[in-house]
Every structure is written in structure tokens, then in C-alpha cells.
Amino acid sequence: MLTLIAVVDYPAGAEAAGQRYEDTVLTLLGRHGGRLERRLRGTDGQAEVHVIRFDSPAGYESFLADPERAALRNALGGSAPTTRVIEVHEA
Template sequence: MTDVTGVLTLVAIVEFAAGAEAAGQRYEDSVLALLGRHGGHLERRLHGTDGRAEVHMIRFDDRAGYESFLADADRAALRTALGEAAPTTRVIEVHEA
């Protein structure tokens, strides 16, 4: 959901493949570094106590920025390179209550 200023806020729940936690964290480091080119900003990054998951709070200046982030060729290449060790992610659009 975009707010009245057009800002889109997301929460991403990232789960790492068993045995590939370190590779998954490196992948997330690389992917999160791409946010800025699409008007995205990482607000918070929380690590699960078991090392198997992360939660990200991300804001985009607008929905178009999020869509261009999803279509980013560098992001796709990073995911392809990781193969089956790539994390799974659930994204939830959120707003202030």
C-alpha cells in the first residue's frame, strides 16, 4: 500500500536454505545494496536468533521503484548464480496503523 506521499513500505521475511545460511546472507547483502538505484531504502534489517532468517523493512519512493527493483538484471543474475541455495522471501506491503 502506498501512503499519501506515494511511498511504498514493505516487510520482507527472508528464509535461508538449510546449510546455505552464509551464502544467503551474502546474497542479501548484495541485493540490498541495489535498492538505492531504484529509490529504495533499507529501514531495518533484523537477524533471526537461529541464523536461518532475516526480516527487512524497506521503503521505496514509489511503486515504480519497487517494480524496477524486482526486474533488475543484476538482482536476477545474483539469484541465478545462487541456484537452489537462494533464500525464499515473503513480502508484505504495510502501512502505519
């Protein structure tokens, strides 16, 4: 099991496009053994935090390489969100 925290930041003025991108990309998790456990949005609408679990690290790598995900990201160009991913475990 792999648990990740993703901190997603949207470029100023591209918040709505970034949120639509995340709405779509998060639906791809299941095909890679992943699932979204929590999705929290900052009160300013410019950032989100996701708690995501994968059955294995290989599933996460597969998600990152998903061609549909890459195409969606490329379509956004400079409006694509930036994401910091942190692997975590229960303390």
C-alpha cells in the same frame, strides 16, 4: 511511498551464501528509489526480516526486474533464499 516487510528464509546449510546474497542485493535498492530501514536476523541465523521503503511502487517493480539482482539470484540456484513480501502502512 511504499513500505514493505520482507521475511527472508535461508535453506538449511546455505545460510552464509544467503546472507552474502542479501548483503549485495540490498545495496541495489538505492538505484530504484528504495532504502533499507531495518534489517533484523533471527537468532538461529536461518531468517531475516527487512523493513524497506520505496519512493513509489514503480521503484519496487524496477528493483524486482533489476538484471544484476536476477543474475545474483540465478547464481545461487537452489541455495537462494525464499522471500515473503508484505506491503504495510502505519496503523
